[in-house]
Each structure stands twice: as C-alpha cells, then as structure tokens.
Amino acid sequence: MPSAISLVTLLTDFGETDYFVPSMKGVLLGINPQIRIVDLSHRVPPHGIEQAAFFLKSCYEYYPDGTVHVVVVDPDVGSGRRALLVSTTRYFFLAPDNGVLSYIFKNEASVEVRAIENKQYRLDSAGATFDGRDLFAPSAAWLTKGQSPGSYGRLISDYVTLPDDHPKMNNQVLQGRIMYIDHFGNVITNITATEMETFRSVTKKEWTGLTVGEMTMKGVKGFYGEGATGLPELIINSNGHLEIFIKQGRAADRCGFQVGQKVELI
Incomplete structure (x- = not known):
C-alpha cells in the first residue's frame, strides 16, 4: 500500500447549510495544517448509502496514489456499527461499516480492512451523534x-456489503434496476454496455427496448443532443452504464423514476 499523502476527500450527506462539514475540516486542519481537502459532494440524499457508494465508485480512482477518502453517510451513527479503515494498493478509505464501501471491496485487487478501535483517534464529545467530526476526521x-493503519485496530473480514446488484437474465429478459439519479435528472441503471453485449450473446438476438413500468424506450443515442425534446431516450454514459435522459429536461421528474425501480432490457 502507498503512504498516505496530505490529500483528503470528503463525501457526506450533511448538506451545505449546517456546521457539520466546516467542523470536520477544522479537525482535519487542526491536526495537519498541510492537508488539502477536496469536497466530492455533501449533497448525497440523507441516509443514501447506495447513492454514496455509486458516487464514490464513479470518481475515487482519478485521485493520486495515497489519497485518503472519507465517506460519512451514517444512519446508524452512535450505535454498535463499526468504523472502518480500508487500505488498498493505491488508497485509504474511512467510512462506517454499512455497505457504503461495497464497490471498493469489489473493484480493488488488494484490500485490507480494519475496525477503528484505538480511542487515540477519537475526540472527546458529549454525545455520539457526530462521528464525522469526532472519529473519521481525526x-x-x-x-x-x-x-500506521495497523495502529487503528484489528483486521476484520466480516464487513458489510450491499446486496448484489448485478442485472440477471430471466426468460430472455435482462432485469436490472435504477441505481442513481444525477443532478440533471438523468437516470442511471445498473445495466452496462458489457452486459448488453452479454444479453445479445445469450439470447442470440438484438434487444428491442428498455422497459420501466409501463414505459418502453428504444434505441441508443450517441449524445444528448440527438434526443427528441421532451421524450425519454437511452444513452450509454461515459462510465459505461445505460442511462435514461430527456434532452434539456429531467427524465427522473418527467417520468417519475426512482432509485431502486426495476428496469428490463427486452
């Protein structure tokens, strides 16, 4: 694993109107004034563990080796849930043990997972509602x-992961789900271009559309501007996922799509 560098990213559901994020930054800088802090986002939907996991998956690998990624989306703060320090060949991740690091466990070739148990790394606090400031930041x-990562606590192997979200074939249909809705209202599914190719090889046919509820969309556009104004269309986004969009509109709002909703490639 690399040595940690003085670059820390923050991903939370804290929003931007409260004292939560500034408090975390103050703790970080109070311990190491040389830290550079990058805000990935503080607009993850409240308690949105799955959305945070996808967000992190989509951007963490573009940062320099040794970056320390901190994720605080923590509905069970103050409970018996563990806090984790995860070391990989390139990065460090600190987060609650609630599945938010699932894609890291899946995608990284070498992963060392420790429970943060050493009280040396926790601030004294009157309550147990703010581990972002009191535990993860320090x-x-x-x-x-x-x-050393070894000073934080013991190695564990029973960490929490999100349920398997791979699309599955069922009677010549590839069944998936909506996994993320972005700032523009674009609807990102868990079906990738690779899985669409697998669909062709397994079914020996071309797919004819993507069905969500009572709505079916056909054909894949090459770029957003190709879409017909006001109509939901399909596109393969730059991360390789099949996405529903509306040209200069919000597909999620117009069509009422929601995270977790089932989709079917037919």
Missing part, C-alpha cells in the same frame, strides 16, 4: 501524519 488526519 482518524484521517492522523493517517496523513504518518500513523
């Missing part, structure tokens, strides 16, 4: 100061 800051 833990990340001390990592950038050269503390």
